[in-house]
Amino acid sequence: MTTFATYVITLLCLLLPTMGYCYDLVSEVKDGEGALVENAVITATPLSGEIKKPEKNLTAEIDQIDKTFVDFVTPIMVGTTLVFPNSDKIRHQVYSFSEAKKFEIPLYPPGQGRATPVTFDKPGVVVLGCNIHDWMKAYVYVVETPFFAKTGKNGKATIKDIPPGQYKIEVWHPYIKKSSATVKQPVNIGKESDMKVDFVIDVKKALTVRRAPGSIGGGVYP
Ligand SMILES: [Cu+2]
Secondary structure, eight states: OHHHHHHHHHHHHHOOGTSSEEEEEEEEEEETOOOOOSEEEEEEEETTTOOOSSSOOOEEEOOOEEEESSSSSSEEEOOOEEEOOSSSOEEEEEEEEEEEEEEEEOOOOOOOSSOOEEEOOOOOOEEEEESSTTTEEEEEEEEEEEEEEOOOOOOOEEEEEEEEEEEEEEEOOOBBOOOOEEEEEEEEEGGGGGSSSSEEBBOOOSSSSSOTTTTOOSSSSS
């Protein structure tokens, strides 16, 4: 497809999302034993390599509730700025030693806007921690495409409004084993039989507790 055609279709997707110019891709992720996998991230990347830069500044947030990062997994596009509200009554300190983004937010009090926002300018996996509460852990997955979605408890994710064309569909999970088959391509967005792409992945069982002592929640996979 020519650049111009892609541009026109993308424009139509934005203006007329209900008129069928763009498509929703549904994915279901299971592990080798058939259990549904939550917190897997599905990405769709155009094989043409043409990715339109977002026109507005992208923002997202990771809150801290009951001494737990919420959400545990946050997929964002490169260039997104994350804010870190603190909904607890105590102070937190957020840091990352990951190659894709190293930073440290000094100890900050409860409330909104008390921590300096952080912009993620490189793709990759960023692991967050809190210096005060050792079990606090979260993952930011920085991707190069605007088309991504995260699986819920039902193991399903829907990427909305993808312009038609050939794509590479990938899955990632914080505990995925390298041996897993994680890429399917080419997938023809717009072709009905290609609009559901499922994955079976090998996931390491969570060995560490990531919740505050005494709180409920969790499961086999975080
Ligand atoms: Cu903390």
